[in-house]
Amino acid sequence: MLPMRAAILTLLLGAAPVAFPSQAESIKVTIDGLVYAPAEIEAKVGDEIEWVNKDALVHTATLNGGAEVLLPAKKSGRLVLQQPGSFDYICRYHPNMKGHITVRP
Numbered sequence: 001m002l003p004m005r006a007a008i009l010t011l012l013l014g015a016a017p018v019a020f021p022s023q024a025e026s027i028k029v030t031i032d033g034l035v036y037a038p039a040e041i042e043a044k045v046g047d048e049i050e051w052v053n054k055d056a057l058v059h060t061a062t063l064n065g066g067a068e069v070l071l072p073a074k075k076s077g078r079l080v081l082q083q084p085g086s087f088d089y090i091c092r093y094h095p096n097m098k099g100h101i102t103v104r105p
């Protein structure tokens with residue numbers, strides 16, 4: 001029954017990314033009507049944030065830590081979080097747009 005065992009092992013390995021909660025995640029933030037939604041997110045180092053811009057305007061996600069993601073009209077952009085911390089971000093063109101990311105180690 002060796003082939004059967006091999007099949008079960010393959011299944012378990014295949015399921016591993018779901019089984020480990022520490023696996024990096026992708027977190028989606030939608031921009032619609034000059035608002036980041038959700039405005040507050042929590043993530044961990046290695047996670048990726050994807051901003052989806054539904055507006056007909058160009059936006060950015062400009063972090064107080066220095067990173068900036070350009071978000072053309074009707075497009076999306078991504079950022080992989082490299083360091084822990086608490087980051088406010090705004091849109092360079094519409095500074096009243098505000099978001100916040102808490103990044104855990």
Ligand SMILES: [Cu+2]
Pocket residue numbers: 057058059060091092093094097
């Ligand atoms: Cu903007």
